[in-house]
Amino acid sequence: MRITGYRTTTTVQEWGRPVGDANGVFADGVVSVPLVMVDTDEGITGIGLGPHVEIDAVFAAIEGEDPRGVTALYDRMLRQTFKAGHAGAVFGTIGALDTALWDIKAQAAGEPLWRLLGGRDRRVPAYASGLDIGLTDDELVSAYQVYAQHGLRAAKIKGGLDIECDRRRLTLVRDVLTEAGHGSRPGLMLDVNEAWTRKQAVRHVYELERTLDLAWIEEPVRRWDAEGLAVVGRGIRASVATGENLTGLEQFRPLLAAGAVDIVQTAVVWGVSHFLRVSALAHAHDLPVSPIGSTPVALLHAATSVPNHLASELRSTFTSRTARSSSETRWVSAFTIDEHAIDAFTRRPDARAAEGPNIRPEHAGRRLLAATGGFYQT
Structure with a gap:
């Protein structure tokens, strides 16, 4: 079995209510869910959750390899990002591909991953x-x-x-x-x-x-x-x-x-x-x-x-x-x-939103008093 390619897409999770934390809230409850799909020459496709940042460079470490060698391929992906570093979103790309490989391995073995x-x-x-x-x-x-x-x-x-x-x-x-x-x-x-x-x-x-x-x-x-x-x-x-x-x-x-x-x-x-x-x-x-x-x-x-x-x-x-x-x-x-x-689905989170749990507020960790209602105001 060999890895032949990958595909990426982004869906959304619709909570139907506001979701967030101390850093901010997505008022519409629409949250991005990026996905990676890894294909093989035997028709098995694995699915992983995670970003697609630098995925071309990371995928080069595993292309053409047997996906069942997951542990070794994980280390190959880490080595592939040696100079620039694997922290942050790039680590998420590695994680998404890694999860997809485990998915393939479990399917090939005919048993659940657990x-x-x-x-x-x-x-x-x-x-x-x-x-x-x-x-x-x-x-x-x-x-x-x-x-x-x-x-x-x-x-x-x-x-x-x-x-x-x-x-x-x-x-x-x-x-x-x-x-x-x-x-x-x-x-x-x-x-x-x-x-x-x-x-x-x-x-x-x-x-x-x-x-x-x-x-x-x-x-x-x-x-x-x-x-x-x-x-x-x-x-x-x-x-x-x-x-x-x-x-x-x-x-x-x-x-x-x-x-x-x-x-x-x-x-x-x-x-x-x-x-x-x-x-x-x-x-x-x-x-x-x-x-x-x-x-x-x-x-x-x-x-x-x-x-x-x-x-x-x-x-x-x-x-x-x-x-x-x-x-x-x-x-x-x-x-x-x-x-x-x-x-066909057109609804997407507002990537330009100025507030949300993914953005650290300017004064986080430097607030003296809290306003009523759970949020601070200036």
Whole structure:
């Protein structure tokens, strides 16, 4: 079997409501979903989620190769970007191609990826995560009632801009999950997406912990600030979770050496091989791992095979005009891509939008006071 080519496309996920975090909100709830499809001479096509940046240069490392040699091909792609570096969006391109190769390998073997990777049980623990900072209190309750109806008993909300707003919203979600669990204590997490300084983080979480029990605080300070993350961890009871925006083991190493992280995370967009390597590194430090993002479900497959998986983020049912979900979690993506529907579909996110969770606000980490309603104004 040989790799013969690739195709790229971009679809959208329509949430039907605002989605975002402390950095901004997509008011229309329309989020880009870039996809890569890798073709082979035996008619098997693999699907991966991720950007297409420098894909011609990266694909040159694997063209004509046997796609089943995924681990070696992953390293070839890393070496291909040696001079310019593989961080950022280029790492996402590598991850998308890597996931597509794992998809091909599983299809060729005739078994789902979780089984191919050595998993014993196809099920993994999950928690709810609604990208919910743009919701009203009533909308927040309604959203997490749906998660609770599906059996989820832990939830992560977005926040970080106002202590009392976060306290109120965490309490609302706690009450929803407690009622659904017939009084059992739910897991609560807060994700602030790097919005604080070290002192702001300790003060904010300390105040919340006066009345709430938080399982973890996610990305309290900048992703690379090993010393700062360690300072936060020593000042609060909750665990510190981070890692979803780190690209490569070399970026995790300083954090682990400094004892700066309690929950090691990695995003689905960086690919299966990256997750497996980060999981092994975390396991060597007796730390749990938690995948971020579940569209598609490649890392859920991989999570079944690592001994230190804690829980995976479950955001929402994937809804788009471009992909159809199968009734079972097969292979990697559990989706078939309708390229004709993508071509015919004209709705796209506004790439020129001045605000959104993908753009760091000018004054992030340098705010003194918060405005009511959860957002800052000048």
